[in-house]
Amino acid sequence: MAISFDKALGNLPGNLTLYGKRSSLLASNMANADTPGFKARDIDFRSVLAKAGGEQISLKTTQGSHLGGASSAVSEAAKLYRIPNQPSIDGNTVDTQVETAEFTKNSINYQSTLTFLNGKFKGLRLAIKGE
């Protein structure tokens, strides 16, 4: 019986990629906090996750030796514009406080996903060694 990494790790690697992508998006928002006319953007995490978890979009396999390919939902995450709490004269919609909070939340989510992933690897290693 072979160990299937896809089954053992579940959604976690996809989540990690998405959190990584989101951190770069939030970093761009914070970097452009003083750029006139810049519009803050974000990913709707819940909808992307639901798409990735619900219907697995993968390549069609017509032969047993074909590989399935990874789900494409994560890479096609839609970037939405944030609705500002308060309009600014120069047309910038970045609220540094909101972005900082989101970035911190995102990094904690990233680290906790990593912890879960480490737990999975520890479990697998225990199963392989059998000690």
Next chain:
Amino acid sequence: MSLLDVFDIAGSAMSAQSVRLNVTSSNLANAQSVGGDEDSTYRARNPVFSAVMQSLRGNAASVGVKVDGIYESQAKLEQQYQPNNPLANEEGYVFLPNVNMVDEMANMISASRSYQSNVEVLNTSKQMMLATLRMGQ
């Protein structure tokens, strides 16, 4: 890899903010540099930022900052009657730079706060990457 993009983005923001801090300090330093005529007198400078796509990695999501240019303020220069000043014109007036101290102090605080928050982003991303490298150990 998107976490590597964060280093480029936060780095570009930090360099842009340091340019802003630099301009502010030269404005403050020259706040009292009087001149003999309108053209030779120091004028307050301001940097203008613009967003720049980091398309090198093919990821349109990441947007850095660049300094578009530094513009001189076109506000009217104030004149002061100083007949004993060697720079004074025929009527005995010197021109004062149009540097607004309050504006400059607010700019300075804003630039340093932005710089700090970008350093924070960089540090957090570094920790995330290091944790990823330790995965499975």
